[in-house]
Amino acid sequence: MGQMGSSLPFRYHPLNDWESLFWVSLYMVLDRVVKPKGNQTQQPSDKLEKQRELARGLFYSYKERSVKFSQLATEERDPFKQTLINCLHDDLELVATVLGDIRVELLNAYREVEANPDQHPDGAASVDIIWETIPSQYNKICRFLDTQDIAVGRLPVRQGLKAT
Secondary structure (H helix, E strand, O other): OOOOOOOOOOOOOHHHHHHHHHHHHHHHHHOEEEEOOOOOOOOOHHHHHHHHHHHHHHHHOHHHHHHHHHOOOOOOOOHHHHHHHHHOOHHHHHHHHHHHHHHHHHHHHHHHHHOOHHHOOOHHHHHHHHHOOHHHHHHHHHHHHHHOOOEEEEOOOOOOOOOO
């Protein structure tokens, strides 16, 4: 039998795909605003500013992104989820809640997988861990959005700022 090579410091892991989907989903929500129509209300300016701050921190600061993504959550309290809910338009509260739940499921899955380094990365075990939770959470978001008449636009640039 041939000799095994040294272990690679970085390996592909299926949970990384699900985490990537989470970040793209979060970007699509944080980089958009609800365009009110009919009896929908406009997002208050203080919420809009909080949304800008959160987006800036998550997508342009590795340190802030790492800290916020890794925040511990209990059944009674999830600071990340609450931050999302507090900055998004009220019509997107369910989406914010579910994205917060997905984040917790990802953290739990990473912890469970990494608890046994000898088996890491075990793609099948990782998929088994999240299969009953994360796909159904995304399905919940899709079903909700399918029943809503929500128009969105890009997050407006703050007055006085220019893109560089």
